[in-house]
Amino acid sequence: MRRRSLLAATATLPAAALLGGCGFALRRPPPLSFERLALVGFAAGSPMEQALRRLMPQTVTLVDAPQQAQVVLESLLERRERVVSGTTSFGQVRDMVVRVRFRYRVSTRAGKPLVDPSELLQYRDQSYNETLALAKELEQTELYRDMETDIAMQVLRRLETVREI
Template identity: 35%
Template structure:
């Protein structure tokens, strides 16, 4: 009986329905062939977005006049605030935030994507005896939020309807 159930479960898993989210395979169809990014040259977020755009076949150009689309960064902030305290009044958890506000315009200046705000939050526990480990974990969480932010930007860029 158990064997039959296991075989039935295995058959159901193998046959799967084929459901797949749009863009979940990492392939995005951008509505433009080239884009200029408004990030500073040293921005890690800009570097990762540039790499991902090139991976999906979109040319990233430095001169906005040569680009079909212009990605403008209106604001990028990272924050850290106290989330909870322990009984002695010391910090137990922090809330890390990463916010990006941007818009996308075409070559003529028409707005393809209005100002868009993406805000990510992660909580991190704090132990005063392990300060270096906490700093490493914080850096890792910011890097994870950056990757998540890039994926959300790519999905929003792919959803733009050309004018």
């Protein structure tokens, strides 16, 4: 019995060594070159602002007043959209496209632009069935949250390029 467990452990050792050298690492927020950031222009309870706050590295402090920040991220447009992309011959909805559009700019507290006004757009296709309306609504909520997280990660990667403060 002891010999069998020793053989099993010896057989799994090369597999573990291969996995250890594959370069796998958990996804982390990118390191940012500044310490204080102000998020302005977001609506109260904005899902995009919540996603940015959730993904912000711990090395960055979010401040309320732009005068206290080194960098200001201003939301110019944040919109969730839903468009019908396919119908049946009876006019019933079969396919939809859900989109999240986010336009922003990044500047210093004095107003000097660090990142030109940019727009990010994410969209997902979604099938639709009226008999599963509640489930499709929950799926749509998850799709929106996933897209907002993707956009927030893209914004953080763009903030990583900000060097001159």
